[in-house]
Amino acid sequence: MRLFPFRALRPVPDLVSHVAAPPYDVVDTEQARRLAAGNPFSFLHVSRAEIDLPAGTDPYSEAVYEHAATVFREFVRRKFFVRELMPCIYVYLQQKGNHRQFGLVGCCHTDDYVDGTIRRHELTRVEKEADRARHTKAVAAQGGPVFLMYRGKREIDALVESAVAREKPLYDFTDEDGVRHAVWRAPDPAAVEAAFREVPRAYIADGHHRAAAYVKTGAEMKAANPAHRGDEPYNRFLAVAFPAAQLRILPYHRCVRDLGGLSGGEFLERLGKAVRVERTGGPPDLSDGECGMFFGGSWHRIVLPVPQEADPVLRLESSILQDRVLGPILGIRDPRSDPRIGFAGGVGPSELERLAAGGEAAVAFAMRPVSVEQVMAVADAGLVMPPKSTWFDPKLRSGLLIHTLS
Structure with a gap:
């Protein structure tokens, strides 16, 4: 794969904790409005610009x-950002509690997405793209x-370790969720670029719609440019690449609002014929x-019959639950x-108990987190994960390092 240095537009250090914001797609309009209230520097004013327009827009x-x-032009005019003089690759640390992950921030080529060097595990929706x-x-x-x-790759790990040991961080702050974010310039971007050429493929962990949109935009700008050369900024998209072994995936649970016309007794009877059910004194291991x-x-503990299929999707617990319980018993034909x-x-x-007590879920299913190896196996097979299968934590910040197209 290719990871290129770029001349980032980035917040001035005194403003970075105010500018950097959650991704646009993990907050709805009202949540974004509350998070940005009283903070005129928040990148949410750019990524969720409807928050500054009349309610109902x-x-x-x-x-x-x-x-x-x-708003973005105004942020630039008011010098909320500085522009790097030279193309850079950055080391990005995220730390939440005892969990730490080090990524490298650069630009990927849109062709690597198109030809499958960068692999996907999720379907995208046209309207969101x-x-x-x-x-x-x-x-x-x-x-x-x-x-x-x-x-x-050990070579890449060594470059990250060298940057952290030798360089002073450009940023080091803690966000409202208690996540520490620190950024260093990689002192030898050419060495990082060369090391990534030895990485045969990468996988989208999060941001499938973002990636598809950046590639779509690049293709449209290319088609509209009769003098296209191939080195224009629109041929590349902003990315952070992490070693898979450092990442943490949290579980994504299923909450069904009603029993589809069944009584509680009927539901348990049919469930017991489809899977093994064991009542437990509390949340089961x-x-x-x-x-x-x-x-x-x-x-209760539900023991699912794991098929001996080679298909990595069919062996996922969320797939088995859908095929054995959610579809045939509760009538959830398309969970999307x-x-x-x-x-x-x-x-x-405790959150599942709260949802049930509040009437938001008649039944809640607590899932185990999938592993990064399962995600990569699905992507390598050219398949897609069931909806809402992966919750990578912590989330990246937007507005921290910006790739401009002009």
Whole structure:
């Protein structure tokens, strides 16, 4: 794969903790509005520009994209950002509690996405791709990096360690969720670039819609440029590449709002014929092929029949639960679109109990987190994960390092 240095536009150090913001797609409009309230520097004013427009504004209206471009230009004019003099690659540390992960920030080539060097595990929705593509073209910048992972290489680890040991961090701050973010310039970007040429492939961990939008924007700008050379900024997209072994995936639970017309007794009877059910005194410790269930005020362990298929998707617990329970018993035929099912990512059993007690879930299924190896196996097979399978934590920040297209 290719990871290129770039001349980042980045916040001045005194403002970085105010500018850097959660990704646009982990907050809705009201959450973004609350997070940005009283903070005129937040990148959410760019990435979720509808928060500055009248309540009820369609977030996909042209006015929103125009406002995003206006705000971004104003941020630049008011010198919230500085421009690197030379192309750089950056080391990016995220630390949450005892968990630490070191990534390298640079630009990937859109061709590596198109030809499958950068692999996907998730379907994208056309309307969400179109939204970010319109936003990217309006702002002429990529402020949210694509979150990549790769099978680690000792040579790259050594370059990261050298940068952290030798260089003073450009930034080092803790966000509102208690996540530490630190950024260093890699002292030898050419060495990093050369080391990544020995990485055969990378995988999108998070940011499938962002990646698709950046590639779409690049293709459109290429088609509109009769003097296209191939080295224009639109041929590349902003990314952070982490060694897969350093990453943490949290569970993504399933919450079903009703029993699809079944009584509680009927549900348990049919469930017992499909899977093995064991009542437990509390949230169960889970092994391979198991999930938890909170129903009727009690916790249960569900032992799922794991098929001997070679298909890595069919062996996922979320797939087995869908095929054995959610579909045939509860009538959830398409979990991507059925309004009766909700998903709770990165939370513990107490949150599932709260959702059930509040009437938001008639039954909640506690899932084990998938592994990075499972995700990469699915992508290598050219398949897609079931919806809401991966909750990578912590999330990247937007507005921290920006790749401009002009």
